[in-house]
Amino acid sequence: MNFWTDPLKLAADWLVGLLVGWGVAQGIAVGIAAFLGILLLIALLMVVDVLLVWVERKVVARFQDRLGPNRLGPWGLIQPFADIIKLLIKEDITPANADRVVYNLAPILSMMSVLILWAVVPLAPSMLGVDLNIGVLYLIAAGAIGTLSIIMAGWSSNNKYALLGAFRQVAVLVSFEIPMVAVLLIPTIFAGSMGMNAIIQAQDIWYVVLSPLGAIIFIIAAIAELGRAPFDMGEAESELVSGYNVEYSGMKFGMFYAGELLHAFTFGGFWGILFFGGYRFFGLEQISPFLSIPILLTKAMIGYWIIMWVKYTMMRIRIDHMLAFNWKFLTPLAFVLLMVTALMNALLQRASPWLYAAGMLLSNIVVGWVILEIMRRFSRGERARVEDAYQARMETARH
Amino acid sequence: MVPLSWYLIFSAALFSVGLFGVLARRNAVAILLGVELMLNAVNVNLAAFWRYLDPVKMGGQVFAVIVFAVAAAEVAVGLALVISVYRQRNTVVADEIDMLKW
Amino acid sequence: MTSAQIIFIIVAFFTLGSGVMVVGTGNLIHAALWLVSTLFGVAVMYALLNANFLAVIQVVVYIGAIAILFIFAVMLTRKEIRDQGPQLNKGWWLSALLAVLVFSGLAAMLWGWEGMSRTAAEFPSGFDSMSELGTALISPNAYVLPFEVASVLLLAALIGAVYIAFNRK
Amino acid sequence: MNQWLLVAFFIFVGLLIPVGAIGVAWFLGPKKPNPIKQTTYECGLETVGDSWVQFKAQYYIFALVFLVFDVETVFLFPWAVKLGQLGLFAVIEGIVFISILVIGLVYTWRKGMLEWA
Numbered sequence: 050m051n052f053w054t055d056p057l058k059l060a061a062d063w064l065v066g067l068l069v070g071w072g073v074a075q076g077i078a079v080g081i082a083a084f085l086g087i088l089l090l091i092a093l094l095m096v097v098d099v100l101l102v103w104v105e106r107k108v109v110a111r112f113q114d115r116l117g118p119n120r121l122g123p124w125g126l127i128q129p130f131a132d133i134i135k136l137l138i139k140e141d142i143t144p145a146n147a148d149r150v151v152y153n154l155a156p157i158l159s160m161m162s163v164l165i166l167w168a169v170v171p172l173a174p175s176m177l178g179v180d181l182n183i184g185v186l187y188l189i190a191a192g193a194i195g196t197l198s199i200i201m202a203g204w205s206s207n208n209k210y211a212l213l214g215a216f217r218q219v220a221v222l223v224s225f226e227i228p229m230v231a232v233l234l235i236p237t238i239f240a241g242s243m244g245m246n247a248i249i250q251a252q253d254i255w256y257v258v259l260s261p262l263g264a265i266i267f268i269i270a271a272i273a274e275l276g277r278a279p280f281d282m283g284e285a286e287s288e289l290v291s292g293y294n295v296e297y298s299g300m301k302f303g304m305f306y307a308g309e310l311l312h313a314f315t316f317g318g319f320w321g322i323l324f325f326g327g328y329r330f331f332g333l334e335q336i337s338p339f340l341s342i343p344i345l346l347t348k349a350m351i352g353y354w355i356i357m358w359v360k361y362t363m364m365r366i367r368i369d370h371m372l373a374f375n376w377k378f379l380t381p382l383a384f385v386l387l388m389v390t391a392l393m394n395a396l397l398q399r400a401s402p403w404l405y406a407a408g409m410l411l412s413n414i415v416v417g418w419v420i421l422e423i424m425r426r427f428s429r430g431e432r433a434r435v436e437d438a439y440q441a442r443m444e445t446a447r448h
Numbered sequence: 449m450v451p452l453s454w455y456l457i458f459s460a461a462l463f464s465v466g467l468f469g470v471l472a473r474r475n476a477v478a479i480l481l482g483v484e485l486m487l488n489a490v491n492v493n494l495a496a497f498w499r500y501l502d503p504v505k506m507g508g509q510v511f512a513v514i515v516f517a518v519a520a521a522e523v524a525v526g527l528a529l530v531i532s533v534y535r536q537r538n539t540v541v542a543d544e545i546d547m548l549k550w
Numbered sequence: 551m552t553s554a555q556i557i558f559i560i561v562a563f564f565t566l567g568s569g570v571m572v573v574g575t576g577n578l579i580h581a582a583l584w585l586v587s588t589l590f591g592v593a594v595m596y597a598l599l600n601a602n603f604l605a606v607i608q609v610v611v612y613i614g615a616i617a618i619l620f621i622f623a624v625m626l627t628r629k630e631i632r633d634q635g636p637q638l639n640k641g642w643w644l645s646a647l648l649a650v651l652v653f654s655g656l657a658a659m660l661w662g663w664e665g666m667s668r669t670a671a672e673f674p675s676g677f678d679s680m681s682e683l684g685t686a687l688i689s690p691n692a693y694v695l696p697f698e699v700a701s702v703l704l705l706a707a708l709i710g711a712v713y714i715a716f717n718r719k
Numbered sequence: 720m721n722q723w724l725l726v727a728f729f730i731f732v733g734l735l736i737p738v739g740a741i742g743v744a745w746f747l748g749p750k751k752p753n754p755i756k757q758t759t760y761e762c763g764l765e766t767v768g769d770s771w772v773q774f775k776a777q778y779y780i781f782a783l784v785f786l787v788f789d790v791e792t793v794f795l796f797p798w799a800v801k802l803g804q805l806g807l808f809a810v811i812e813g814i815v816f817i818s819i820l821v822i823g824l825v826y827t828w829r830k831g832m833l834e835w836a
Contacts, residue, residue, distance in 0.1 A: 080724070087728045091736060137744045145757040151583065157737040164733035168726055179725045182680045186606040186796060193614025197586060200621055204579060208759050216625075219618060220778050223785040226614070230792040237799040243680060296759070300744030304737050369835030372781065376824070376833045380788075384821055387795075388814050391802060395810040398803065450558045450598070452668045456660050458562045458595070462569055462588075464653035469573030471645035472638045477578060477623055481585050484616065485569050488592045491604070499599040500668050504677070506686035510693045512604055513683075513794065516611055517700040520790040521707030523616050524783050527623040528711035531779060534627040597723040605723070607793050615786040622782045684801030687794075688809045698812070701791055701819045708787040708823045712832050715779060 056338060057176050061086065087178065091164055094311065101310040102129040105357065112361040139299035144207065147296065151205035155198045156297065156304035162195035163312045170318060171246045172345055173328055173338035184245040185233045188319060189226065192274055195312070196222050199276075199293050202305070206296035214292025217368055218276055224375045225273035225280070228266055231383035235263040235390050236323045249327035254402065257324040259409040260390060262417050264324040266383050271316040272356055273375070275309065279363035280371055317352025321345065382420055389416055455496035463489035476530045476540045480523065487519045558598060565591025582620045586613050600673070603683055780832050784824075791820050 061082045068078035103118065103126060110117025118125030143149060169184040171177035181187055196219055203215020237243050239259060240251035257264045273280040281292075294305045321327060325348050328334045328341035366374070393412045397405045462485055469482025491512045498508025534540050568591060571584040589612040596605035673679075686692045798813050827833055 083725055084728050084732075087725070087732050091729075091732050095736060137740075138747050138749075139744070140748045140750065141741075141745050142752070142756060144759050145754065146759055151580075153741070157734060157741065160737035161730065161733035164736065165726070165729045168729040178729060179722045181602060181722055181726070182678060183602045183606045183796075186603075186610060186793065189614070189793075190606050190609035193610055196618060197613060200618065201583070204621070204625075206759075216622075216778055220781045223615070223618060223789075224781055227785060227788045227792065230789065234792070234795055234799045237796060238802050241800060241803045243796060243800060299748060300741045303744075304740065372835055373833065376784070377828065380824065381821065384817055384824075388817055391799075391810045391813055394802060395807050398806075449552065449669045450555050453660060454555075454558060454562070455595070455599070457657060458566070460653055460656035460660070461566055462592075463656070464649040465566065465569040465573060467652055468645050468649035471648060472642040473573065474638065475578060477620065477627060478573070478581060481572055481581055481620065484585060484612075485572060485588065488589065488612075492592060492595050495596055495599050495601045495604055499601065503600075503673055503679075504682070506679075506682050507693075509601060509604060509679070509683055510686050510696065512601075513607070513687075514696050514700055516607060517704055517790055517794070520611060520616065520786055521703050523619060524707045524711040524786055525714070527619060527779075528715035528783065531623060531626055531776065532714045535776075540627045594723075597721075597726075600721075602722075603797070610793055611786075611790050615782070615789045619779070619782045619786050622779045626776060626779050680797065680800055684797035684799075685805075687797050688801060688805060688812055690808065694812060697794070698816060698819075700794065701816050704787045704791055705819050705823045708784065709826055711783055712780065712827055712830060715776060715783070 055175055057086065090167060090178070094164065094167060095307075097314070098307050098311045099129045099133065101314055101353070102132065102307070104353075105310055108354070108357050109361055112357075133303070136300050136303040141299045141301070144296050146207040148205040148207065151201050152296075153301070155202035155205060156301040156308075158194055158198035158201065160304045160308045162191050162198060163308045163315060165194075166191050166312075166315050166319075169245050170315070170322065170345075171249060171327060173341040174246070174250075174334060176338050176342075177246060180244055180246050182242070182244050185237055185243040185248075185323075188233070189230055192222075192226065195308075202297070203293040206293070208296050211293050211295050214295070218293060221273055221280055221368070221371055221375075222276065224372055225270045225379070228375065228379040228383040229270035229274060231380070231387050232263045232266045232270065233323070234387055235260050238390055238394055245322055245327075249322060249329060252326045252329060254406045255324065255326045259406055260324070260386070260413055261410070262382075262386050262413045263390075264320070266379060266386070267324065268320055268352070268355065269379065271320065272359060273371075275313050275316060275356070277309070277313060277356060278360040279366045281360075281365060313356050314349055314353045317354075317356060318345065318349035320352040321348030378424075382416075385420075386413070386416055389413075452496060452500040455492060455500075459489040459492040459496070462486075462492065474541050476533070477527070480526045480530070483522065483526070484519065487515060487522075491515050554598070561591055561594045561598070565595070578624045579621060582617055582624060585620065586617045589613055589617065600679065603680055777835060780827075784827055784832070787823060788820065791816070 061079075064082045064085070065075070065078045068081060069075060073081070106128070107117040107125070118128035121127040121131055143152060166188065168178040169181055169187050171180075199222070200215050200219050203211045203213075203218075206212070236248050236256050239256055240248040242248065242251070294302055297305060322345075327348070328345040330341075330344045334341035334344060389412050390409070393408055397408045400408065466482045466485030466487075466489060469485060470479050471482075473479050473482060494508045494512040494515065498506070498512075501508075530540055565588055568584045568588040572581050572588055575581050575584060589608060593605045593608035593612075596602075596608055687697045688694055795813065795816065798809065798816070802809055802813070
């Protein structure tokens with residue numbers, strides 16, 4: 050046991066030893082050490098969050114052919130810190146008609162629902178907050194609190210835009226939760242466990258190979274869960290000025306904003322964990338946590354980058370289209386995929402890992418191909434219908 | 449360690465609070481809120497008995513899971529009824545919903 | 551008194567206090583939010599009982615779905631959200647009396663029971679409640695029928711509720 | 720140590736950080752409230768009527784369908800965990816379960832409940 054292979058345990062042991070030496074009971078000392086570790090993790094996350102603000106602004110600028118922040122520090126790196134100072138010294142306005150308690154609680158819950166997600170994120174084989182045996186469902190549970198915070202924000206602001214935004218956002222969030230949950234079942238089936246660490250340990254072959262469709266559905270549902278474009282109905286600037294957070298200013302708005310960015314990064318991380326092997330990368334993770342943490346964060350960053358890429362490429366979808374897309378396409382697809390995966394899993398139970406992977410991949414390709422074929426036929430029918438209607442209208446106009 | 453009785457007393461208290469809500473509130477939605485409290489009290493009981501009697505037998509947890517399904521069904525249909533009545537009668541006060549009296 | 555007992559008492563009072571607010575508060579949205587806090591307290595109870603799965607689905611199903619449904623229903627059944635008039639029936643004191651009687655009756659009954667001070671059994675080593683629950687729910691000689699019937703029940707609830715709430719005139 | 724104690728720590732710290740941030744901002748920021756500043760924002764117009772208005776029933780339908788599906792898919796998790804060990808019978812069972820779910824979806828679809836009308 051040395052610093053290189055398990056720094057966290059070393060530090061914890063040292064701290065516990067120190068505290069016990071001071072006459073603190075063993076149990077309490079362990080508790081204090083755990084608490085300090087969690088505090089450290091979340092403090093680091095907040096620093097990452099601040100950097101994400103910079104990344105987001107820089108990337109969106111590049112997408113839109115601008116330079117982005119470049120005045121303050123090298124490449125504008127100091128800019129987010131200046132933003133924080135601005136948020137800190139702004140006046141904290143609560144609308145007179147707002148429901149004060151609920152209004153102030155909402156941004157706190159919003160941020161909390163994101164931060165507690167990191168309890169189940171394994172950073173290294175031996176380094177994770179809690180190895181809950183229901184880790185995958187914990188993800189959904191934290192999302193439920195986030196949904197609640199949005200509805201609280203929208204309702205307590207006592208503003209029509211805020212309430213409308215919150216309601217739309219919640220309708221989208223809850224709808225996209227169904228394909229999300231269904232797809233989360235797929236890694237659970239493969240790994241035979243819901244623990245995040247167990248899922249990573251079982252990924253000798255990345256699950257994206259076994260179930261590419263599942264990975265795609267997960268990231269689509271995740272983008273909707275995050276409330277980012279093209280699914281950002283809740284804060285549609287052009288229709289609802291800013292949606293559920295229109296009445297928030299200063300640090301309370303900052304909490305929503307920082308929560309959203311960190312949430313996106315976190316879901317990038319979960320994408321990496323569930324489908325891209327988490328901290329695993331050709332055995333490098335065995336050497337040291339100092340390698341596995343960067344591996345995981347890189348995967349999270351790639352996931353986050355894809356989420357940003359989608360956000361700044363796609364336009365916002367209308368809410369009825371969005372819900373129809375979910376209920377009439379994504380949800381049935383996720384269920385069909387789930388059934389096929391379960392069946393293939395039973396049939397290929399005794400096959401060698403490579404045959405298993407090939408069979409899974411093949412079944413995914415078949416399901417994907419069938420769904421594309423159905424979509425193609427449907428869209429051709431739609432186009433024919435629209436064109437016929439147009440023709441008919443032209444005919445009547447001519448006569 | 450917490451003795452079993454504490455959980456049972458707690459769940460009895462929660463059940464009574466829910467019962468009061470069901471009996472005393474006028475608003476039909478609030479009555480359903482009370483029913484939720486009662487169902488939760490029942491579930492705490494089931495989980496406590498599972499833990500304290502024989503945790504290897506999963507009967508208690510399975511029972512609790514089924515109660516979740518029943519609670520979801522109850523809320524779905526109950527609130528749908530309330531909304532339907534509201535759309536026709538424009539009220540959610542339970543005393544004023546008396547179509548079946550005559 | 552051990553730390554587990556202290557935690558239990560805090561959680562119990564938090565939950566019961568929120569429960570009282572659910573039935574006591576006038577504003578229905580507040581009542582629904584207090585319900586959320588009660589439900590969260592119950593989830594903590596499950597966690598204290600080591601029922602991980604129940605604790606999590608309590609949050610997912612109750613807070614994530616049922617509470618949201620309640621809030622939506624409240625918003626749908628209101629012209630003016632703040633209630634006018636009294637929230638309680640005229641005979642509310644009778645209900646309160648009945649509730650107190652039920653509680654004291656249950657408490658008195660529990661008092662005489664010999665299982666009162668029973669403490670929790672130890673889990674056997676290597677016991678994974680999640681995997682046991684999976685076996686119990688789907689193995690043919692356990693609870694497979696309730697499992698399937700639950701889905702039929704929910705299907706019936708869905709069809710019924712959709713039909714009732716959405717009968718377009 | 721109970722795992723949930725660590726989750727409780729996470730929740731506590733997760734509350735502490737935003738409370739701290741908002742608290743510091745409240746402490747540092749100026750506090751000059753006036754009635755105009757505290758009015759409800761409505762694109763520069765004065766707000767008309769109460770904003771806690773009645774909503775369309777469609778939101779409720781989506782929440783309802785979601786509730787039923789959420790409960791059912793959550794039940795599938797114990798099934799998925801044990802799927803590898805229980806063989807074909809368990810798979811067929813799960814497929815029956817999911818099929819019943821899909822029947823519900825098809826019914827709501829056919830009835831036109833999933834339209835944003």
